[in-house]
Amino acid sequence: MNRGVLALMQAGLLLTLFALWHLLVKTEVLPAFFFGEPLIVLQRIWNWFATGKILPHLGITLLETVLAFAIGTTLGLVFGLWLALSDLAAKLLDPYITAVNSMPRVILAPIFAVWLGLGIWSKVLLGVTLVFFIVFFSVYHGVREVSPTVLANARMLGASGRQLLRHVYLPSATAWVFSSLHAAVGMAFVGAVVGEYLGSAKGVGYLILQAEGVFDINTVFAGVLVLTACALVLDRIVTLAERRLLRWRPGNVSAAS
């Protein structure tokens, strides 16, 4: 199907859903008090951006997200490579990694707030704990899946241990990292917003919490919509980076579009 037509249909679907929402609330099938009114929601978003009132909050949330994403991905990459290449470390840490990964980490948010205060770092840390494991497991499995023939060939061509890491393991792992980054960017967002929601003085999560406190359901929806749009933009950036960095992959161009 033509890409333009598809985009139009996607926009049409969105409009239809909004229209449906509007109709259901207007005919009082759904109570406006609990479900909000789409026109007011959109107007709230418009006001936020027109007055610039949301920008500092959005800036903080995005900063937390980007920091959590960057730090979590880097740590996941480093630890994934280390554990995949060191049999002893992998065996030693295996039960601990499983334990920490199965722990519901969102529950740690209050502890992080106690440790790091109500500023951005407690949110970043929460995001890091969520992002880390996604990237870590992809890299760990990615390195173990490196083709033994490619590895043997690089060794025969004279690659030293460090050169193998840089020219074989790392590029091979990159492909696996990217497959996990789409999930990771969402998780970084979850970490930032949940962290704000549980205790903060700034950020979109904080705005939502405030609105909820006075049963202003329209503002809650407005906040959720703004966050969703940001998540889509971030995911798009990951896709663009993926296309650039993984040009060598067969079928990558069509898979990414």
Add this chain to the structure above:
Amino acid sequence: MKLALELTGVTCTFAARGGDGAAYTALSGVDLRVGEGEFVAVVGPTGCGKSTLLNVAAGLLKPAAGTVTVFGESLAGINRRSGYLFQTDALMPWRSALENVTAGLQFRGVGAQDARDQANDWLKRVGLEAHGHKYPHELSGGMKKRVALAQTLILDPKMLLMDEPFSALDVQTRSLMGNELLALWSQDRKSVVFVTHDLEEAIALSDRVVVMSAGPASRPIGKFPIDLPRPRDVAEIRLTPHFVELHTLIWSALRDEVQKAHAHAME
């Protein structure tokens, strides 16, 4: 004749999968000598440990017993004097053809521009000067083999170890690659160990054919000098009477082993 490679009493065993059961002995007491500039083909039925033999010669695998001597020196670690052509795809998929060819030079610390110039030269020699920017998945099977050949030969190894390098190619491409290999080889006569299960290919290319017994615990059971004149055309030489004589002679030795291997596989 001076020796390029000498294997004496090489035995290789692998632990059985799953832990229980006896260890599998792939090679047992293998003696193999390859002279300088000699093209030796090793043939044997599937599963006779031919690849294991090459991995030992390459230093990728340490034998359980026996010694490996390369140009008079005992081998420790990777065999730096050898180049290895693998049966399956060994190119780095994230590097273009050109970058794959420069890899070995890069690992040795050769400057980027110098490495690119040499690699371009080698791509031209294997007929791929127009395809340097392509990634491996954009190349055909024959082109990938040419890149692999350039990638190995650019380092000017004194010895080539080849593990059924052309087995995945179609028949025509295969003869073409065989002729190109012989043309490149005749320029400086490296020592070659060419492993294959295809007896015709072995005779057409080599100076000497070594027949391995069926596994487990396989070892060479016959050596046949190939006194066909060079230069050869690997497709046409198959039709000459002397080729047929040699084929008949070696096949009589190989046939029993192939049947044994087949019976073993059916068990």
